[in-house]
């Protein structure tokens with residue numbers, strides 16, 4: 001194996017031209033409006049809704065606060081069925097709302113919540129389902145909606161990985177009651193830190209906007225115990241700038257994913273996820289799955305080897321959320337309840353993918369895996 005000269009991380013934010021950013025900062029300096037629904041916030045909200053193809057969007061300081069607020073907005077209580085195969089923030093948002101997470105297993109193809117397992121986990125206390133479009137592959141939105149309708153449950157998607165994803169030209173964010181985005185530095189689209197909630201009517205947007213601003217509905221009126229989760233003007237201006245370059249950045253991700261897939265397809269013991277038909281992928285991550293027997297090394301052995309050669313993949317998502325101390329005592333956390341997720345979490349490595357990663361470097365990463 002050849003050691004790369006510089007460390008290659010799982011991701012790196014695409015930076016917009018510095019001079020364009022400085023111009024926007026000068027405008028903020030002149031405006032002296034730094035937060036609280038300023039001019040850049042208003043413009044960004046509108047341009048983002050247009051870009052994503054959604055009717056109502058509310059900007060947030062980060063995705064975790066957006067998830068927490070989404071649950072408050074729909075007054076979710078009791079139990080919520082969710083996936084153990086995600087970033088901890090998905091379940092933490094329930095915990096912060098005093099809601100009991102109930103883990104259901106994932107399906108083996110795209111690693112999203114298995115609707116049949118969701119249905120089996122419903123109890124009289126269940127009020128909502130919180131699936132994740134993991135790695136940007138849409139969850140089974142039609143079947144999950146049917147289940148939600150049958151049992152009178154709310155459906156809140158953690159769409160942190162699903163920026164720009166569409167099913168047959170319709171934004172994935174138009175499904176369910178609410179969808180929550182993350183614009184963290186490590187995401188396909190970033191505002192340094194940031195996030196958003198997408199909803200489908202003006203009244204819900206109004207409530208979300210009140211909740212993220214302490215519950216203020218006017219100078220002296222507070223309608224609910226809200227929080228401070230507002231996006232500031234620097235984030236919003238940076239977001240506007242990022243929007244100009246997003247299509248090119250997604251196209252670069254796509255060509256990297258295609259190269260990985262084409263080159264790794266026939267490596268014994270390495271499996272990739274195929275693109276879903278009718279979905280325009282935006283490739284937030286490139287996960288591979290290592291079958292120890294067929295590959296000749298375990299996932300962790302490959303992970304450590306790659307690190308020695310300056311290639312810092314990440315085991316997203318290992319361990320399962322259900323294995324963290326706060327959650328492992330729950331009945332639904334038992335590995336026998338989650339056989340697919342329990343297997344997959346031991347096999348996954350996400351390989352580096354970001355717009356500025358050169359094809360030469362990708363080929364070196366591939367060579368290091370092929371050995």
Ligand code: T4K
Pocket residue numbers: 009010011012013062063064065086087089090132158160161181182183184185186194195312316
């Ligand atoms: N739901 C889901 C499904 C999520 O995946 C996430 C976040 C959320 C909800 C919550 O949304 P936010 O509240 O974060 O908006 C990272 C991110 O912090 C997190 O946003 C993300 N998911 C998660 C999957 O990954 P870490 O702790 O693994 O990140 P870190 O700091 O190790 O960064 C990974 C690599 O990226 C580094 O090795 C180097 C590179 N990097 C990172 C940063 C921050 C850069 O090159 N530049 C940077 O500025 O959590």
